[in-house]
Amino acid sequence: MLLDDLIHLLFPKGCGACLKPLIDPKDELCIECENELIFEARPKHFELKNALRGRVKVISSAYLNDFNKNAAMQEALHSIKYHKRKKLAIFLAEELVLKLGTSFFEKIDCIVPVPLHQKKMKIRGFNQCNLMAQGIQNKTGIPVAYDHLLRKKNTESQTHKNRLERWENVENAFMVTNEKELENKHLLIVDDVFTTGATLEACIKAIQQKVICDCSIITLAKA
Numbered sequence: 281m282l283l284d285d286l287i288h289l290l291f292p293k294g295c296g297a298c299l300k301p302l303i304d305p306k307d308e309l310c311i312e313c314e315n316e317l318i319f320e321a322r323p324k325h326f327e328l329k330n331a332l333r334g335r336v337k338v339i340s341s342a343y344l345n346d347f348n349k350n351a352a353m354q355e356a357l358h359s360i361k362y363h364k365r366k367k368l369a370i371f372l373a374e375e376l377v378l379k380l381g382t383s384f385f386e387k388i389d390c391i392v393p394v395p396l397h398q399k400k401m402k403i404r405g406f407n408q409c410n411l412m413a414q415g416i417q418n419k420t421g422i423p424v425a426y427d428h429l430l431r432k433k434n435t436e437s438q439t440h441k442n443r444l445e446r447w448e449n450v451e452n453a454f455m456v457t458n459e460k461e462l463e464n465k466h467l468l469i470v471d472d473v474f475t476t477g478a479t480l481e482a483c484i485k486a487i488q489q490k491v492i493c494d495c496s497i498i499t500l501a502k503a
C-alpha cells in the first residue's frame with residue numbers, strides 16, 4: 281500500500297464543496313458537487329462586462345456560476361480560501377477554460393491575477409487568484425504575470441460593505457510595477473468572485489492609467 285493510500289484511509293480527503301469523504305483522493309469534488317459546479321454550469325459571457333459598462337472598458341468577460349444560486353460554488357470558494365484547498369482552485373479554473381473553449385482565449389496575451397497585499401499573503405500563504413491563473417495557463421499555455429500588478433493598500437474585507445464603501449475601499453489600492461511587460465497587450469484579469477466589480481474596476485483603472493492595453497476579465501462566480 282502506498283503511503284498516500286494509507287493516509288487517505290486514516291484521514292479521508294473530503295469533497296471540496298460538501299466535505300463528504302471522496303472515494304478517490306486524487307479527486308477534488310464528489311460526483312454530485314462536480315455535477316452542480318461544472319457539468320451543469322453554463323458560463324455567462326456578458327454579465328460582468330455589462331456590469332462594468334460606463335466604468336471601465338472590458339473586451340470580453342466570463343464566469344462559471346452564480347454565487348447565490350449555487351451552494352456548491354459558495355462552499356468550494358470557502359474551502360479554497362479557508363481550508364487551503366489549493367488544487368481545487370486550479371481544477372475549477374481548468375474546467376472553466378474547457379467549458380469556455382479556445383475561442384475565448386484566442387486574443388489574450390497575458391493572464392494577470394488580482395494581487396493580494398503582502399501582509400495578507402503572509403497570513404494566508406497563497407493567493408487563490410494566482411492558483412486560478414495557473415489553472416488557466418495549464419490549459420491555454422498563456423503566460424501569467426504574477427508580479428506586474430501590486431496591491432499597495434491593505435484593504436479591509438469587502439464582505440459587509442455597500443457599493444460605495446467597496447469602491448472607496450479599493451480605489452487606488454493597485455499599482456503597476458512593470459509597465460513595459462503589459463504595454464500593448466490584451467490582459468485577462470483573474471478574480472475569484474465578482475460582487476460589485478469594484479476590485480476589477482480598480483485593477484483595470486490602475487493598469488490603464490499607466491499602460492495602453494486591452495482588458496478582459498474572468499471569475500469563478502458572480503454574487
Ligand SMILES: [Zn+2]
Nearest residue numbers: 295298310313
Ligand atoms: Zn460534494
